Amino acid sequence: MRAALRSGLEGLLHYSGAAGLYARLRSLAGATILMYHSVARPAEAAWIDPPNRMAPERFEAHLRYLRRHRRVLSLGEVVERLRNGQCCPRGSVVLTFDDGYRDNLHVAAELLARYDLPATLYLPTAYIDRGENHWADMVHAALRNVRPGNVTIAGTTFDLPRETEALRSWLHADLLPATAEARRQRLIELVAALQPEAPPRLTMNWDEVRELVGAFPRFEIGAHTVEHIDLRTHDGAAATFELEHARRRIAEELGTAPRHMSYPYGRASADSIDRVRRAGYESALISSDLPLVQPGVDCFVLPRIAAPEAVSRLALWTGGGHPYLQRALLGRSG
Ligand SMILES: [Zn+2]
Incomplete structure (x- = not known):
């Protein structure tokens, strides 16, 4: 029964053109x-x-x-x-x-x-x-319970909570390639603007x-x-x-x-x-x-x-x- 199943599977692999793949998968060593x-x-x-x-x-x-x-x-x-x-x-x-x-x-x-x-x-x-805390977690902490209203970050105004995800994306694009000092300044600006609850360490x-x-x-x-x-x-x-x-x-x-x-x-x-x-x-x-x-x-x-x-x-x-x-x-x- 098992052999028949196996043979059927191999046939399927062959006719579907996946037999080569099957052979390759069997030989792929590595970590x-x-x-x-x-x-x-x-x-x-x-x-x-x-x-x-x-x-x-x-x-x-x-x-x-x-x-x-x-x-x-x-x-x-x-x-x-x-x-x-x-x-x-x-x-x-x-x-x-x-x-x-x-x-x-x-x-x-x-x-x-x-x-x-x-x-x-x-x-x-x-x-x-x-x-x-990691800067991405500081951003997450600042945005998890936003008060409704407009907030202006780096000259751009976001209507929260409707545009919370837009603000999150904007912050990630801004902070990821930034220098440590520019990142620090932006996070200070964010916390001053949103006044979020302080996160745990x-x-x-x-x-x-x-x-x-x-x-x-x-x-x-x-x-x-x-x-x-x-x-x-x-x-x-x-x-x-x-x-x-x-x-x-x-x-x-x-x-x-x-x-x-x-x-x-x-x-x-x-x-x-x-x-x-x-x-x-x-x-x-x-x-x-x-x-x-x-x-x-x-x-x-x-x-x-x-x-x-x-x-x-x-x-x-x-x-x-x-x-x-x-x-x-x-x-x-x-
Ligand atoms: Zn990392």
Whole structure:
């Protein structure tokens, strides 16, 4: 019965032209690097920009699936294999977290320890120095309960709450490529104009980072620049400062220099990639729609994807078939 089913499926694959794809999927080895941010309980989640958070129950469902069906490696193990020209087995996965949310200590680390899985956490060091919330969360906090009426930001007037989403989009477009100082001024202007309720502290301070690495040794700390700036628009000397100072701050606070870094927003210019190489790091993560890490890849542009919500999609993306499957189905070369 099973053999008949299998033969029927293979026939279908053959006649649909998908047999080649089937063969390719079977041979796709390599690792998938997943990006997470906050794993917040409801009280804190309300203050966090929705794209940056996942519910603890969902995150645990990810870990349960990955523990059972995939091979979770530390980033260091993957980098070591790449240096030796070795491939990672099919279904290899690396777990990473960006931005230093406090719930990584209170929620995510506990769950990772329960499933005995390693992870890397990338810190924007000035935010940790100040224990300051991510700017996207400050925007979210300012816009979550707006008073009806007009508000003028940078000379443009928005009619709230009707134009709340337009204001959010405008602020993200303005703040993402901005310098740290310009961003700070704009947030001061926003808070003065909207007078929102003060949010809780969502970002770890250094004592909490030390508590995390002390209690959960399988959590490795990496750098995520100083001010979480866009290294595609800020390269040259500004990038060198962001890369070297972040490395120095982590070494001062934790006693160990970070080996890995991730580009804020997953973006970098050729110049800033070169500066990461020279700043003493061993690897750097960039956003990519070709997420499978295979031998020959440059360790300073390792591709990474945002972890999807649904476990079914997680299964597809970490099985070596995404997005090669989509490309094949669309008839483009993989
Ligand atoms: Zn980030």
